[in-house]
Amino acid sequence: MKYLFTNIIGSFVLDQKLEIVDSILFKTVKEYKSKDECEERLKSKHTELESVPKEKMYEVLKIFKDKKYYPEFYQKNIILTKECVRQAVADDWLIIQAIANINELDKSTNLLTKRLREWYSLYLPELDQKVGNQENYVELVITKSKEELVKEFSITESMGADLTEQHVEEIVLLAKQIKELQQLRSIHENYLEKIMKKYTPNLLELAGVTIAAKLIELSRSLKRLALLPASTVQLLGAEKALFRHIKTGSRSPKHGVIFQHPLIQTAGHKNQGRAARMLADKLSLCARLDYFKGEFKAPDYRKMLEEKLK
Amino acid sequence: MKYLFTNIIGSFVLDQKLEIVDSILFKTVKEYKSKDECEERLKSKHTELESVPKEKMYEVLKIFKDKKYYPEFYQKNIILTKECVRQAVADDWLIIQAIANINELDKSTNLLTKRLREWYSLYLPELDQKVGNQENYVELVITKSKEELVKEFSITESMGADLTEQHVEEIVLLAKQIKELQQLRSIHENYLEKIMKKYTPNLLELAGVTIAAKLIELSRSLKRLALLPASTVQLLGAEKALFRHIKTGSRSPKHGVIFQHPLIQTAGHKNQGRAARMLADKLSLCARLDYFKGEFKAPDYRKMLEEKLK
Secondary structure (H helix, E strand, O other): OEEEEEOOOEEEEEOOOOOEEEEEEOOOHHHHHOHHHHHHHHHHHOOOEEEOOHHHHHHHHHHOOOOOOHHHHHHHHHHHHHHHHHHHOOHHHHHHHHHHHHHHHHHHHHHHHHHHHHHHOOOOOHHHHHOOOHHHHHHHHHHOOHHHHHHHOOOOOOOOOOOOHHHHHHHHHHHHHHHHHHHHHHHHHHHHHHHHHHHOHHHHHHHOHHHHHHHHHHHOOHHHHHHOOHHHHHHOOOHHHHHHHHHHOOOOOOOOHHHHOHHHHOOOHHHHHHHHHHHHHHHHHHHHHHHOOOOOOHHHHHHHHHHHOO | OEEEEEOOOEEEEEOOOOOEEEEEEOOOHHHHHOHHHHHHHHHHHOOOEEEOOHHHHHHHHHHOOOOOOHHHHHHHHHHHHHHHHHHHOOHHHHHHHHHHHHHHHHHHHHHHHHHHHHHHOOOOOHHHHHOOOHHHHHHHHHHOOHHHHHHHOOOOOOOOOOOOHHHHHHHHHHHHHHHHHHHHHHHHHHHHHHHHHHHOHHHHHHHOHHHHHHHHHHHOOHHHHHHOOHHHHHHOOOHHHHHHHHHHOOOOOOOOHHHHOHHHHOOOHHHHHHHHHHHHHHHHHHHHHHHOOOOOOHHHHHHHHHHHOO
């Protein structure tokens, strides 16, 4: 009776004294992946091959600590590990990076738009109050001159300083940059929607891009999201309020990031808790459908929820 | 004996009973500014004109609460105030806005570059460690493909995932955006230097753009900076450490934003306190020269400091 043992260097046939009798060495890591084939070849040459019993495994492993094998063993293992790491980059990661990036673009845009408002207000302070929307404000600064704006918003006797072209130009440059940041955000959002449509169609359909991506970000992967109980999904993003509730006994939070969902927004104050619970329930189901490659059921869920919450 | 009284509506001659005997009304706010001329004209017409004594002022002012005068008085005052506000926008404000804007561009660039490094590391994680400089990293991501980078930095068996063109494109778009933010920063810095050269040549020459602008920002105006004692200028930007020193008796700070100045950086640890004191001294003088439109003495000061700190 002989033993068959395979590791990343090759397939080995050992006799009862644990000495190597026969072997097929793998030249590359690729060959290791088709190890079954090599094992078959050895099995057809030697009869009565068995796998190494547990109690002898320690000694067998010791053989490969030998200088003859160890460096190769070490290097091939690193290559294999690197390959595993490389393949571990799932769509999860791309989604998480993309949504984190969108959040940071938003932060930057807000920071710079606040500065733009303050800076441009030296020139035309009245515009700040008249235009609340950030994007509109930026657009107006870029496209219209002070004279045009004064006319459009019927501003009489502006308190703004008469800055020369040189100064105004710098402010407009900032505004243009902000506009580009806004455009990049929408490009990234389209991209995010595209990859999510492929990867988590159900979750995307029921939750919308932003909420779906945030849920994946907060739970760190689609797998973990699928395994979380619905009650946890309901509170993802409300951790602070939850721990405050546990610590001080304040009221428990009703919803985390799913709060922004239109179904909850339109539910009315009294029904929000109920709506959040039901939505989280279905979102959890969607995550499971997506993770285990199930059917596309999200539209049915949405209809169900809409009817119940009417 | 009669009284002469002038306000924004006009110049009035009042008799002893405080009734208006004669007047020149101003049609516009501009005429109010040449009020001396009108007063002269009235003085030549009426002899023995005096200004209203304090005890009668209250009654005189009451006259102009009359419906006949008040609306005009009110409106003209608003116009005048708006004009004052408009003219109060000095170069100080532009400098403060510009330096604040540069700081915020830096913040945004840092935030987004950190994200870029994390995102691109899914694709080629080895680059992150090999390239420390932010600008170089961004440039490499834009201009070189993964294959070129692997060759250039002799990376063997990258652990990065093989992302398709669609994904890499999004990352490169972010990198391009960051590069534009960096370019905008240097445009703004040039602009800042240009306006400071005109407004505070001495301070700019001795302190450099960034430190000079920060000093003005921290002291809120060149005027206030000129009036601050040199010891305060030395500690501008080190308020936190100063109050900690006062409260807890920890060691007193030696320098605020002037710490970044090359003269202090090269002074050696033992001499830094002395260097900071001397530099703050000269900077304070520079601010005063600039505020009171003095000579251009900064190069002499610089030479003096360099010799003393050798």
